[in-house]
Amino acid sequence: MQNVVFGIVTGSILAVATLGFALVRQTENFLNIAHAQMMALGAFVGVVLVDTYGMNIFLAGAITVVGLGALGVVLSAVFFQPVRHQGGTVLLFTSIGLALMMYAAILALFGTQARFYPDVSGGLHRFAGIGIATNELVIIGLAFGSIAALQIFLNSTGLGRAIRAVASNDDLARVRGVPVRTVSNTIWFISSAFGAMAGVMLGVLGAVNTEIGWHNILIVLAAAVLGGLRSITGVILAGLLLGIMMDVSALFIPTAYRPVVAFGVLVAVLILRPEGILSVQRRKDAVVA
Amino acid sequence: MELVLDTVRKTFGGVVAVDDVSAVMPQDRVTALIGPNGAGKTTLFNAITGFDPPDRGSISFGDQRIDGLPPWRVAELGLIRTFQTPVGFTTLTVRESLLAAATPHFAETPLGALGLSRKARDHERASGDRAEEISAELGMADLLDVRTDELSAGDRKLLEFARSLMAEPKMLLLDEPAAAVAPANIGRLSQLVRRLCDERGLGSLIIDHNLSFLMQIADEVHVLDRGALLASGPPAEIAANPDVMRVYLGEDGAKDSEA
Amino acid sequence: MTNPIFWVGVLTLAAIYASLAMALNVESGWGGMWDLGIAGLLAAGSYCYVILTADPDLGMRFAPGLSMWVAWPLSALFTGLVAFAIGAPALRLRREYFLITTLAFAEIIRQLVVIQADLTRGTLGVPNINRPFDSFVTGRDYNYVLLGIAVAAAAVMYLVTRQIGISPFGRTLRAARDNEAVALALGKRVNRMRIKTFVLAGVLIGATAPVYLFYIRAVSPQLFAPGITFTVWTALVIGGLGSIRGGLAGAFVLIVFTEAVGLIEVDPSHINILVAIEPFMVGLLLVLVLRFRPDGLFSERSAFGAGNRPAGRSAGDSRPAGAAQGSGG
Numbered sequence: 001m002q003n004v005v006f007g008i009v010t011g012s013i014l015a016v017a018t019l020g021f022a023l024v025r026q027t028e029n030f031l032n033i034a035h036a037q038m039m040a041l042g043a044f045v046g047v048v049l050v051d052t053y054g055m056n057i058f059l060a061g062a063i064t065v066v067g068l069g070a071l072g073v074v075l076s077a078v079f080f081q082p083v084r085h086q087g088g089t090v091l092l093f094t095s096i097g098l099a100l101m102m103y104a105a106i107l108a109l110f111g112t113q114a115r116f117y118p119d120v121s122g123g124l125h126r127f128a129g130i131g132i133a134t135n136e137l138v139i140i141g142l143a144f145g146s147i148a149a150l151q152i153f154l155n156s157t158g159l160g161r162a163i164r165a166v167a168s169n170d171d172l173a174r175v176r177g178v179p180v181r182t183v184s185n186t187i188w189f190i191s192s193a194f195g196a197m198a199g200v201m202l203g204v205l206g207a208v209n210t211e212i213g214w215h216n217i218l219i220v221l222a223a224a225v226l227g228g229l230r231s232i233t234g235v236i237l238a239g240l241l242l243g244i245m246m247d248v249s250a251l252f253i254p255t256a257y258r259p260v261v262a263f264g265v266l267v268a269v270l271i272l273r274p275e276g277i278l279s280v281q282r283r284k285d286a287v288v289a
Numbered sequence: 290m291e292l293v294l295d296t297v298r299k300t301f302g303g304v305v306a307v308d309d310v311s312a313v314m315p316q317d318r319v320t321a322l323i324g325p326n327g328a329g330k331t332t333l334f335n336a337i338t339g340f341d342p343p344d345r346g347s348i349s350f351g352d353q354r355i356d357g358l359p360p361w362r363v364a365e366l367g368l369i370r371t372f373q374t375p376v377g378f379t380t381l382t383v384r385e386s387l388l389a390a391a392t393p394h395f396a397e398t399p400l401g402a403l404g405l406s407r408k409a410r411d412h413e414r415a416s417g418d419r420a421e422e423i424s425a426e427l428g429m430a431d432l433l434d435v436r437t438d439e440l441s442a443g444d445r446k447l448l449e450f451a452r453s454l455m456a457e458p459k460m461l462l463l464d465e466p467a468a469a470v471a472p473a474n475i476g477r478l479s480q481l482v483r484r485l486c487d488e489r490g491l492g493s494l495i496i497d498h499n500l501s502f503l504m505q506i507a508d509e510v511h512v513l514d515r516g517a518l519l520a521s522g523p524p525a526e527i528a529a530n531p532d533v534m535r536v537y538l539g540e541d542g543a544k545d546s547e548a
Numbered sequence: 549m550t551n552p553i554f555w556v557g558v559l560t561l562a563a564i565y566a567s568l569a570m571a572l573n574v575e576s577g578w579g580g581m582w583d584l585g586i587a588g589l590l591a592a593g594s595y596c597y598v599i600l601t602a603d604p605d606l607g608m609r610f611a612p613g614l615s616m617w618v619a620w621p622l623s624a625l626f627t628g629l630v631a632f633a634i635g636a637p638a639l640r641l642r643r644e645y646f647l648i649t650t651l652a653f654a655e656i657i658r659q660l661v662v663i664q665a666d667l668t669r670g671t672l673g674v675p676n677i678n679r680p681f682d683s684f685v686t687g688r689d690y691n692y693v694l695l696g697i698a699v700a701a702a703a704v705m706y707l708v709t710r711q712i713g714i715s716p717f718g719r720t721l722r723a724a725r726d727n728e729a730v731a732l733a734l735g736k737r738v739n740r741m742r743i744k745t746f747v748l749a750g751v752l753i754g755a756t757a758p759v760y761l762f763y764i765r766a767v768s769p770q771l772f773a774p775g776i777t778f779t780v781w782t783a784l785v786i787g788g789l790g791s792i793r794g795g796l797a798g799a800f801v802l803i804v805f806t807e808a809v810g811l812i813e814v815d816p817s818h819i820n821i822l823v824a825i826e827p828f829m830v831g832l833l834l835v836l837v838l839r840f841r842p843d844g845l846f847s848e849r850s851a852f853g854a855g856n857r858p859a860g861r862s863a864g865d866s867r868p869a870g871a872a873q874g875s876g877g
Contacts, residue, residue: 031644083839089582092644093785094838096778100831108824214774218655221648260659263652270649271637338733364735372733378726380790380848381719389723390734392716397741399748402715403708413716436849437726456734 011243020194042199072192367459569795580725588654593757627754673768788844
């Protein structure tokens with residue numbers, strides 16, 4: 001059971017990260033490989049604010065999330081907007097290029113030394129023999145709080161509904177006069193902010209190193225694919241499930257296999273149940289080309 | 290040899306697209322399949338060629354059951370289809386497209402690519418001659434080195450037809466071969482379809498909206514309406530059939546002039 | 549720092565990347581299979597070679613100590629087998645799902661290398677890899693031998709992939725990439741052909757792996773992080789995906805350019821910047837090429853002799869293929 005709790009913590013962070021990734025996938029129609037570098041950047045900016053400038057962790061987290069959200073908007077305008085008309089392939093490879101550049105920026109700015117957040121665990125609570133630290137509770141709370149806030153935003157504001165319209169049918173949304181530019185900026189802000197938030201959370205629980213991005217991109221991809229790339233609830237469930245699976249698997253097989261489990265699950269799902277992932281429309285397209 | 294459909298049925302989420310169609314289409318005759326839009330003509334093509342297998346019923350070609358076979362297997366048996374929307378091999382030239390259609394399996398392996406097989410080289414040369422011949426017959430000899438995505442819609446349509454001839458067919462399934470083709474080329478097309486049938490015994494099953502084109506070249510016409518077979522017979526008989534006239538003039542009278 | 553030995557090394561590395569990019573072009577450029585698992589295949593070939601030739605004294609569980617001339621072809625074959633094991637299931641998927649699956653398989657291979665430490669020495673790595681002719685030529689002069697080997701390998705790779713590209717096999721591959729439905733309707737065994745192509749690319753990458761090891765001299769799992777896959781892809785995209793010479797030209801441009809920028813004098817206290825230059829240059833070049841010259845230096849069009857659009861009848865009403873994409877049934 002202890003590992004299930006660890007898994008829920010991991011899974012909550014994963015759900016936040018994946019949601020940001022899936023939002024872009026749904027609305028801009030490409031896999032943004034640079035998303036995980038935003039996580040790494042979040043972890044570093046957060047640790048620098050807390051460790052070097054002695055800032056309170058919550059304030060540092062808030063500044064990181066908002067600042068990197070804004071950075072995401074700028075990066076999308078500089079890198080993705082100009083090649084948007086060239087389709088998903090070019091966008092995907094552009095995102096790989098951007099990921100490499102962000103990785104280089106992280107290396108240059110923060111160096112290759114691992115860094116650590118000061119201990120903010122805030123003591124251990126015990127419920128029926130299961131231990132959970134305060135920071136872990138806060139992470140779960142914040143994760144689900146922000147996901148719920150996103151849901152409310154998408155469902156009950158005009159802009160949120162516009163985003164959902166774009167996600168379900170781009171052309172239709174354009175015809176109906178949705179402000180595409182504003183919608184796109186909002187999407188990039190939310191996506192990058194969620195990535196940065198997941199990065200700070202990962203950093204708080206472990207070490208901050210330059211490889212965070214590359215280590216997490218596949219896990220995020222796995223969660224996104226598992227969740228079906230299209231439904232928000234699916235992504236949340238997939239994130240949680242994957243997190244729990246990775247941590248629970250540690251009971252049966254050596255912990256070194258943890259990432260292998262995630263990728264193994266990904267490959268198995270893709271290969272055994274492609275019909276669960278490919279929508280009906282996609283398969284029809286494949287048939288009649 | 291003939292293409293035989295026996296109570297073929299295909300539904301899409303409760304909508305019956307092909308409703309228990311039974312028909313016999315001789316391999317060495319020209320058979321037309323007509324009907325208003327949404328009558329299930331292309332669905333029937335997809336069912337025959339393995340792209341979208343039927344829910345029920347059987348399809349056979351000669352003494353071979355073909356329903357449930359993958360598309361490439363159906364094609365290997367000699368049933369070669371064209372597509373309504375002529376996208377084709379977008380980045381290949383006309384010549385490359387024609388040659389690709391004619392390439393035998395034994396040349397399509399990595400080792401075959403090394404060009405060691407004399408047989409493959411001879412085949413390639415013969416295919417090259419045939420590609421020039423066929424494109425000349427269809428009046429597109431000057432387009433041999435043009436990329437497919439730079440052809441006009443009409444020329445792409447002709448390419449669909451030319452390509453299917455390169456694949457050594459036993460019977461052609463042509464999905465609206467005359468749509469968007471220039472009137473002068475429709476003449477060449479119908480002559481060629483007729484001549485292939487009369488001289489070489491290569492028959493076709495043709496869907497088209499251009500009834501005057503079809504009525505000239507078809508030996509037999511089948512009329513589909515809302516998935517079911519409404520009438521079958523020689524062109525003259527079909528033209529005089531009041532039910533067929535009603536389907537066409539009543540609901541879709543304008544279709545004839547569209548192509 | 550215009551030391552000739554430095555540039556010999558740069559050219560050697562460029563030739564190795566050129567080989568990999570040309571192999572990738574066969575499956576991705578012509579076959580349309582977007583493989584992000586190059587690192588995994590390279591790892592499979594490298595570790596196969598290392599294990600077969602390793603000094604038994606290193607204490608690895610299985611160390612037959614084979615001659616490198618036996619181990620080299622065996623590594624190529626083994627990598628082909630690994631490619632088959634990945635490709636057979638993964639090729640049922642299309643586009644981005646295939647891409648994710650290959651990336652995941654590559655990471656699985658790398659993690660397995662780390663975990664199976666008694667076979668691979670895990671993160672310790674294997675030092676002092678045997679190199680051909682190093683008993684005849686020693687010291688700095690060996691760098692020229694190495695350059696010769698790498699250039700010869702790239703030349704062979706060029707000839708092999710070029711032959712594939714211009715052959716009927718390559719033509720059918722491109723045809724099936726452009727329009728799978730039409731290829732199937734002409735009786736092409738599209739899936740079987742793609743699996744063969746994927747395995748072929750595996751063999752070619754596996755055959756290049758030992759050359760890479762001769763250059764690196766010591767192997768460890770970090771070498772096979774996704775970064776190397778992205779570098780090979782960048783080289784190919786710069787050169788021109790689907791062209792014949794693209795991989796060759798792109799790799800030389802990318803590697804020489806990156807290494808030259810690395811020569812800029814940097815104060816030792818800013819060592820981080822030196823480390824960052826390579827990924828930054830690779831990323832920047834990829835972004836710039838995609839934006840300003842998406843066909844690359846050599847386009848597929850120029851490679852396969854499609855003439856210019858004729859002024860005659862088809863020019864007026866032609867439209868891009870994308871516009872015609874739609875339901876054929």
